Amino acid sequence: MHDIRFIRENPEAFDAGLARRGAAPLAAELIALDEKRRAIITELQTGQARRNEASKAIGAAKAKKDEETAQALMAEVSELKTRLPQLETEEKTIGADLDARLAAIPNLPLADVPQGADEDENELVATHGTPTEFAFAAKEHDEIGPDLGLDFETGVKLAGTRFTLLRGPIARLYRALGQYMLDTLTGEHDYEAVVPPLMVRDEAMFGTGQLPKFAEDLFQTTDGRWLIPTAEVSLTNIVAQEILAEEELPLRFTALTPCFRSEAGAAGRDTRGFIRQHQFDKVEMVSITTPDQSEAEHERMTGCAEALLNALGLPFRRMKLCTGDMGFSAARTYDLEVWLPGQGRYREISSCSTCTDFQARRMNARFRAEGEKATRFVHTLNGSGLAVGRTLVAVIENYQNEDGSITVPEVLRDRMGGVERLETVA
Structure with a gap:
């Protein structure tokens, strides 16, 4: 606002x-x-x-x-x-x-955001790792996944298009990924774990900028509540209508939740596979800071997501989104794009944005410095740490073996009971 x-x-x-x-x-x-x-x-x-x-x-x-x-x-x-x-x-x-x-007016871009119309004009900031190569022809995840328990047909039978059922070894790997992300962010990066509501009121959706402009991208319940498209909505609105003490900041929250999106604007895009679903799980990071902390917090948050990808051994790159590719509430966004050898290209796996005081004005979220009567709006930031489904896709494609099995990344093996390889389901 x-x-x-x-x-x-x-x-x-x-x-x-x-x-x-x-x-x-x-x-x-x-x-x-x-x-x-x-x-x-x-x-x-x-x-x-x-x-x-x-x-x-x-x-x-x-x-x-x-x-x-x-x-x-x-x-x-x-x-x-x-x-x-x-x-x-x-x-x-x-x-x-x-x-x-x-x-209805989007946030204004910060001065360093590159000018551009769409994703083709985003700016490459850094590349981490080398694209994975194999001695055999790399396959895409939707070719490998079904033999490991990624069941597209049953998902469609149960709920329609853009829904998938996971079973057996792939379901275990999926859970391990989400728990690894959550444990790392809380144990190593000072985020507070939260289990938030998955349904929220109009005011919460308005506060983070989903309403009124993007109602068609959301799912609404019969009693008028909205299913969250991301835990950013619930986590950021924790401070709605609050006046915080400056010494409380920054606040850092994280949550592993299901997310629900209608994908109304994505007709024809990623209709195959597990990339773009109506229901998916994501670990979200949200920071509430003072204005003078928000620049450093944006770098810190993006670095936390990068650390997760580095530990998983996944090649990726950081992109600074141009003005035409940023979200409605963002003043600057870094996208992390992971290498998918089956597709032979980088795909977004995390977006980390600073919204300055744009969301805070909509939520009336403020802070007061010690000894001062006047209040100021906080700055809010949000980022994916990470999208679990897309991370699963990246692991399947980067850790595939010629026989159709998947090598389990080392950082996940404790959470997999010591399993080092996922074999095909009989």
Whole structure:
């Protein structure tokens, strides 16, 4: 959510930020709407003061038996009693319109975000590891997975397209991956484990920017709640409507949850395999910081996701997303893309974003420094640590053997009961 005061004071900078997002200038329109609202507020306050003043004057006029003056004042008060509710309604209507327009505008990109229209113009920051090569022709995960328990047909039979059933050894590996990520983030990287609700209210979805713009990408329950598309929603909204003490920050939360997405905008994309599902599991990282900590926290969070991939022995690269490829709430995003030898290309496995105070304004999440009366909005950050399903895909493809088996990465073997290789299911 944007601050109308910032727009009033920096209209050119605001429109320049929108231009980088590929959006038309809006500052003049928003300022005009705000000026109209402020003029109504001024008229309303003046009218209320005059009504109170005139009401007192009526008594004084009657005490002096000045009926002419009393009648004139009574007529004025009567007119104000009619006009003031009209002004209140106008102010609420214009205020709601202004808020709705501000809520529909994406966050402005930070200065170092590269300009670009789509993913083809993202910036390569660093490459980790060398793309895996084999002495045999590498297969994609959807060719290898079914013999290990990745059951696409039964998933479709039970729930329809973009659902998959995991059974046997592959289900065990999937659980081991999620637990490894959660244990590492809590044990080594100072994140607090949380088990959050999977269904949330409108306010929570609005707070992190999913509503109202992206309702079609979500699943809604019959009682009006929303299934979370990511634990970012639940974790970030922990601080909604709160005033935190500066010494409490940063707060770092993590959760391993199912996530639910309609993939409304992904028709025809990744219809095969386990890459793009309606239901998937993800370990989420969320940080709540002060503005002066958020830059360092963004690097730290991305580094935590990178550490997980390095420990798994998966080749990957860090990309800085361009202005046209960033999410609605993000001011800067790093994507980590893992190498998939079966596909012969890198695919996203984690996105780590700083949202500055954009979400905090929507949630009214603030902090107060010691000894100060004034409050400031916190900065919020979120990242995948990691998407479990896509990590499973990466392990299957990078650790495949010619006979169709999978070598279990060393960091997972304790959680697999010492199993070093997944053999095909009979």
